[in-house]
Amino acid sequence: MSSAERIRRIAAARAPQADQSGVIVADTRFAFDPQWFGWIAERPGTALTLGGRPVLANVPPDRAEAVRDAIEAGSNAWAEGLAVTAYEDGITIYNATLRKRERPFLIELIPANVRAIERASYFGAYKGVTDILTKYLWPEWALVLTRIAARIGMTPNMVTTIGAALCVWATILFWDGHYWTGMAAGLVFMVLDTVDGKLARCTITSSWWGNVFDHGLDLVHPPFWWYAWGVGLAAHGLALDPPVFWMVMGVMVGGYVLQRLIEGWFIHVAGMHIHVWQKVDTDFRLITARRNPNMVILFVSMLFSRPDLGLLGVTAWTVLSLVFHFVRLLQAIVARRRGALASWLSDGSAA
Structure with missing residues (x-):
């Protein structure tokens, strides 16, 4: 499936758990474990990055369009007013469903990474x-x-x-x-x-x-x-x-x-x-x-x-x-x- 469709399914599955006060902006140029959606949904005013690039951001509704446009244009304006957490910091999450503490995958979606993303999704x-x-x-x-x-x-x-x-x-x-x-x-x-x-x-x-x-x-x-x-x-x-x-x-x-x-x-x-x-x-x-x-x-x-x-x-x-x-x-x-x-x-x- 396309990255956009996958993110849509993740959002639909996690919607009841999401914080309704914010809008989650996701960059389709990355593939990530669904746990990251739940993680960001619980943290209004937070952005998750990989290599300095924003992957997910929980922003106020009135800033959603501006943040989306800034990410698409490659501008750093998206970071204004957000607490930034880098994936490289080694953050971990306890997955109660699968009964394990883990570092869910987050990988740039390019052709060379597709097999790695499949394995990461599967073993995750x-x-x-x-x-x-x-x-x-x-x-x-x-x-x-x-x-x-x-x-x-x-x-x-x-x-x-x-x-x-x-x-x-x-x-x-x-x-x-x-x-x-x-x-x-x-x-x-x-x-x-x-x-x-x-x-x-x-x-x-x-x-x-x-x-x-x-x-x-x-x-x-x-x-x-x-x-x-x-x-x-x-x-x-x-x-x-x-x-x-x-x-x-x-x-x-x-x-x-x-x-x-x-x-x-x-x-x-x-x-x-x-x-x-x-x-x-x-x-x-x-x-x-x-x-x-x-x-x-x-x-x-x-x-x-x-x-x-x-x-x-x-x-x-x-x-x-x-x-x-x-x-x-x-x-x-x-x-x-x-x-x-x-x-x-x-x-x-x-x-």
Whole structure:
């Protein structure tokens, strides 16, 4: 899309958060992370520059046209009465949505920089707190798919729909004991689960329904995968005895639900996600008993042709993860009585 269209989408998405007392002037000769729009909207009488050139300015309505004309003409008159902040000063912003402190990108929009801008936009949309596969294995794969999806005009919801179909197919394959094929379908689904969100953020096309569809699918499907995996063991002659099977299912599903409830309770107590409180919480998020780390355990079990042990391994890891998060919740409750809690990711010089 054109730079003007991209900025228009950013402004439309951020409009409810914008300061209505000023007008934001943007130079289309630069590409910038949407966070900068929110940053400038909260700072009337401020300009953000790169290389001494104004990129964004929050100005009084009666000065908007003069500032716009001055920027277009290359005159320094735009700076009159504005507090200037240079991007080169290393300013950072805490992104509550992606749970990370970062320095959002701001790059001059010239042909030689297009690829760099694409990568900056894409990686800027990556969560700082997530599982080990999403953080280290998926990024480059998903970048290629995100670029292809954007080029051919796919919407994020189209990607989510394809992923949902693969998710259901993987469930059916697990149920029938076709574990390798099921994991292949699940792998593509897990990568697409990254692509849809990145595509939405990079193309500024996030929507209420897309958010519900994506996160709802993420929330609901894991217990169905574990149940189907357990049923599929019969096809390999490794079926668990009924009492053991139902105990395993109860622990896995119950542990999954309880962990989600603990996460919600933690937000109520601390005002932030449990995974961003202290560094140990962020590190544990890499391997906690969520879908992707659990699939690593199941994959390893298949290397030894023991999918039954893989399921038992996931069950044990679910219990250990549940205990860890419950202890962290209790510690947060105690710490909260001594004062407000802060995320270790919010430390540093806030913008």
